[in-house]
Structures are given as C-alpha cells and as structure tokens.
Amino acid sequence: MATLQPIVSSRAIRVPRAALYRVIAAPILKALVVTALVAVITFILGKLVLGDPGRAVLGTAASQQSVDAFNANLGLDDPFPVQFAHYFGGLLHGDLGTSYAYPGTPVWSLVWPALQVSASVAILTVIVSVLLSIPLGVLAAQRKRGVVDYLVRGASLVALSIPWAFAGLVLIIVVAVKAEVLPAGGWGTGPMSNLRFLVLPVGTLTINLCPVFVRAVRERAAVVLDEPHVEAALARGVPKVWVVINHVVPNCIGPLLTLIGSNFGALLGGAAIVDVVFGLPGLGKALTSAAATSDLPVMQAVALLAGIFVTLANVFAEIAQRLLDPRLR
C-alpha cells in the first residue's frame, strides 16, 4: 500500500527539530569549508597569473618610476606571505580590499552592483526555465513517444547544442537589429528600464538551461504518471489537470532543485559570456575588465562571490531536497 502514496505531496512538510538541524547544519558547514578553499585558491591563482597593475592602469606613456610607485602604493612589492595575511585579515573583517584600476575605490562598491546584475540574470533565467520546463516536460511525458514528445525532445536537443555566445548574437540580430523591438545591449537607468535590457540575456541563457530542465521533468513526470497512485486517482475520476498539479508537478521539483544547484556554476559562466555579448555590467564584465587591468582584488572578489553563489545554490538545493524528501534526511 505504501507504493500508492506519492513521494512528495502538496501537504505541509513537518520535520522533527533535531533532524532539521542536521538537514541545515551539514550543508552549511560544507559550504563554509568550500568558501575558504575558494578564497585561498583564487588568491594564489591571481598572484600566479597577475600582470603588472601599474603598467596596465597607467598605460604606455608612464615612466617605470611611476609604475613602480603605483605598485608600491598598493603594497604589491610586499613579500607574498605579507600580502596573503593582509588579504585574509581584510576578508575576516568583510573587507575585500581596494581596486587597483579604480584607485581608492573599495572592491565591494564595484562588485556589489555587478553581483546584483548577475544575480538578476541568473535568477530570472532559472525562473523562466522552470516555468517553461514544467508544462513542456509534463506535456512530453503525457504524450510519450508521440509527436509532441518528439518535438519537445528534438527542440531541447537543438537548443542544448547552441553555444551561448552564438544564441546571443542571433537574438541580437533578429530581435534588436532586424525587428528593433529590444535593445541590442547595454544597461538601463532604473529597474523598469533595466528589465528591457535583461530580456535578451535571460532568453539566451534560457535557451541552454531550459532544455536541461525539460528533460529532467519529462523523465520524472513519465515515471510518476505510471505510478499506481496516479492511475488510481485517474480511475477514481479525478481530473487529469488536478492529478498533474497535485501529484506529478510536486514530484518533479526534487530533480529540478538538484539541477538548479548543479547548474548554477555553469549559469554564472554563461552569465559572464552574456555580460560580454550584451554589455551587461555584471560579474562577467567586472571579471574581464579586472583581468584586462590586472586588478587582482576585483578578480579575487568576483571569483570568491561566484564561488559563494554556487555553493549557496547547492546548499539551498540540498536543504530543500532533504526537507521535501524524507528519504534524504
């Protein structure tokens, strides 16, 4: 009889308090360790590949004396351990340092606006992808091996094969240059105007992310639709829409959460590409600009924040999954 019960239902989730601590604390502890490692690795890698900030910022005409003075002002002539200690001391106080390329400007003030842009792109992409993938995936599962199923799967395969940058350029040419209905790139001056600039970048990322979700939803929905409790519900005359909403969709959330967590890194990578293609002032642009000017503190901050972002996404996905599925606790 147990098999007749849905794994996840839309009823309220009740978790014992001790289990709740276990469910939440373990992933957070792991996240802290990962974040510390990310910070160490980004610092070391940054030092290994760093060019000459003084020359990059001051340009070709500056004398070597000026370049040396610029670098000395930033403490770049200090021994490696001193720089390392200085960086980590700052991090512990929430100080990401001062930009090399924007003299006197705290890194946080440069990275925070960029993080907001990238987070907007990433979160909107996830929302749009989820909203599209659930109906498409369920529809394909319901019409398994039918025309709709083949169409959805075929379109997903094609969309998955399109590189982000290429998809972005095609959208720019078709939507912005030919149809002139949306801006080709850039950024607006307020939340409402920014929304127009987000449509194409989010569309570009959705082209790649949505198919991943669609396939997962289809697979899960197909399994659930064959479950005895679903068949029993249908046999009792419960409307199909009701069955899908109450039994199929909730069961697809688990795999979707896993995918959201595991794809967040790739999504941020994609966001970096769309930043360049669409000229969005996000983390990708901050990173490429920082790399061009050897602005190590900004590079480190972007890498660190991206690492934290991905880690947090995974933590939330893990916690949500454990809360939703008692077998994972």
Add this chain to the structure above:
Amino acid sequence: MKITSKIAHRGRWKTCAASAAVATSMLALAACGGTGSSDPAAATSVLKIVNEADIGTFDPALNGNTEGHRLDYLTYGYLTKFPDGTPELAQALKPTDGNKSWTVTLRPGLKFSDGSPLTSKDVVASFERLLKPPTNTGEVVENIASVTAPDPNTVLFKLRQPDVAFAKSLAINSAAIFPAANVSSGSFFKTPPISAGPYVIDKGDLASGSYTLTQNPNYWGKAASVKEIDFTTVNDGGTRLAQLESGQVNYAKSIPASQLKGLPSNLHINKVAFPGSMIQLLLNDGPGSSSVTTDPKIRQAINLAVDREQIAKVALSGYMAPLYGIPWADPSKQADAFSRDTTKAKQLLQGTACANGCTIKLLNIADFNWQLPPVSQVVQQNLKDIGINVELVNQPSATIGKVTPSDDWDGMVGDTGSALMTDSSVARLSLTSFQWWTEPANDLPMFPELASLEAKLASAPAKKAAAVRGQIDTEFAKELPWIPLTNLYFLDVSSVPASVVESPIGWRLNLK
C-alpha cells in the same frame, strides 16, 4: 465524440490565440519602449557613444586607456590643444633661454565649470601634483624642473632639457587644470571633478561605464552643437555595431575591420589616427638575450621578408598603410630599405644560425587589439618563404611581462601608440617601445648610437631636426631594434554626420 473533439479544438484554438495575444502584447510593449531615435536632428543634439572599455578613474593622471583620455579632453581644461599645441586656456606661450623656459599667459576671465575663477595658481597646483609619481605622464612632465606663478595671469615653466615642442607637451591628457583648493585632496577624483573643458560630467557611474556629459555654461570657447553626450560600455565589438545599426546609439568606438563588411549606408567609418603609432614586429634583442634575433643580419633578413603590402591589405583589410621606418609625423621615404626582397633576405641569412632554416617563437597576443593576431599570421607566412619557421604561441597580454624577460620567445607583433606628436617623442617612444612590452628591459642600451641620436633630436632646433631625423633613419635601418610593419588606426563607426563629429585624432573627439 464530436463534442469532445470540438472542445479539444476550441481549447487548442484558445491556447494559440492566447499565445499570440501574449506575444503581440510583449512585442508592442517592447516596441513602445523604443531603442533609440534615428532622427538626424536628435542625433545632432545628443551623442550616444558606446565605448569598448571602462574608465577606471576620473583622474587624468592615472587613467591609461583611450576611453579615459577622450573623457579628459571633453571635460577638462588644458593650456594647449591636443594634438597641435595651439593655445586654449593659454592665450600665448613664449619660449626663452633656448627653449628651457616657457612663459604662459592665460586668457583673461577664465572660469571653472562651477563659476569660480581660474588663475595661474590653479595651473601651478595642477602641475605640481603631476610632478609626484605615480602618474601616466612619462617624460613629458618629468622634464619640468619647476612651475611658478609670477602673477595671476602668468605661469613660468622651467625645464630640465630644452623642448622646442613644449606647447604640444602641455596638451598631454594628464596636464588638465583643476582648482588649486581641491586638486591635491584625496577625494577630489572620487566624483566628477571640476575643471574648465567644454562639457561637465552631469552624472556618471564608472563601474558600469555609464555617464552623461552636458555643456559647461562657463566654457571659455564656442559651444559645440552637441548638447549632451551619453556614454555606455559594451566590450563586444559585434554588439556595439548592432547597437549602432538598431539606432540604440549613434557612435560606436573601435570596431574590428572584419565586422565592417556590408556596413549599412547610413553608417560611416571614422578612422582614428594616433600620432606616432604603429604596428611592429618586436624582437627579443634586448640586453642578455640569446635569441637568434640578436643577430642584426637575421633582423635585416626578417625585415626584407615581411610583406607590408599584404599585411596592410589582407590582415588589416586595407585600413592601415605599410610603414617603412620610424612613424614620424611626416613619414620618411625609406621604402627601398624596407621593401620585400626574399632573395636578398636569404643572402643575408648565409652564415647565420638561420642559414639552413630555423624556428622562431612568436608570441601571439590575441586579447589586446584586434589588429595583432591577423598580422602575426601573415608574418608567419612571409617568414616561411626564407626558411624561417614561425611557431605562434598564444600569450595573454596581462602576463606578457612575465614571459619577455626570459629567452623563451623570439618576437611578437605589438602596437605602440604615442602620447604626443613631436618628433622627439615619437623617436623616444619608438626606440623604447620595447620597454612597454618587455619591461624592465630597454632596447636603447643595445643601440647606443640610436640612443645618442634620439637625445640629440630632443634638443635640436627646427632647422637641424630634419638632418638628425635622417641620421636616425639610417642608423635605424641598419640596426632594426624592431621591424616596422604598418601604421595604426582604430575604426570608430558612426551614424552622425561629419558636420557634427569628425574623425577623432587619437584621444580627442572632434565635435563641431
């Protein structure tokens, strides 16, 4: 069954209708927002420029990129005009003591953009700030021994070495004039600073690369027809061009030549010339190098093997011209010494390490300027004709300084832009261009004769300068510290007529 089928059909129709309605509404909504005006009148009064890179700082002494320099010349006041050195804030410039002292008289009644008076005290404070490194000014300002203000309208510059072209030197982008009371304050450049240029920065966000300029009501000169300039930044050249084509902006900075094919008729190219700039083949012939390119015969052979015509026409789509020597403002006619002659090149290789063929490693800098990778490829093809196999090794520009002090490279295609436009500065920068790419190495110790001639040119009076230039040309063709390939242009694209914006010269936008 019929009823079911009808309902199903109606449901599908409703779905389709709803989808179409949503799509139409979205398109209409988006269209209502518009993407920019293609009205020429609007384009005349508001210039919307999309830049390639961000500006790091409002401080002209610290910003090193073209975008920053363009902003400087639009918003800050200068004693003389870039690039010709004609008076701007200065009314007159008078050299004395064999060009070692320069007296600058300011225009009467000058004001900063906030309406406060601009006097010689402000000029002195602005230059004194530049004398303390770090700055991007290089030798131009380092030649200033002292700057004083004998009276509120006069400034006296004392130089370490005579400089016949000091009026031009004063036009360097960092030599902007700011209020004495604020210029040394650490926070002055955190926000758009007060100065005396044709525009003021009305609002700006350096991190996102967006800022708006409006006309300076207290500008001493004639106001341009462009009332407002809006800057944004998009790194990708294709997107910048798409923004221009869709009317979102009306001026796009630096588009790669490969993207300019089939340019719509309403757009035109503004070739941006940088005085004294060039694309060159830098060779690892500095102090301590054991590269084969330290052999002058091999350098001469390479010089005769490169096909400058092919590089200009094929690699650079005909937008740049072959360069046959040092890029003087008035180029010398040295084509004979630099024309392609593979037979002579092979003869030169006899008895060298490359007599029976050799392999050299060329660093390919793909992330710096679009001009460099295609030129590297043509050089690779050209040198194969004389038995020199070129191995192209990709190298990020940010870390080039880590590779070049070693012997693990033989050459690289690079470009050098001049900060100024005097013959002596072109010579100096040309001969020390190696330093920018390979610091702290410097070519000149390897070529003492060239170094001495370069110093001679800096102090040569106008009548003798041409002769010294000729001597430098001769010595340069013999030594070839690097191989000149073509001059250097960047290609801005615009929908604004030339009556509003002419082709910029270097960092200065020519607004009418």
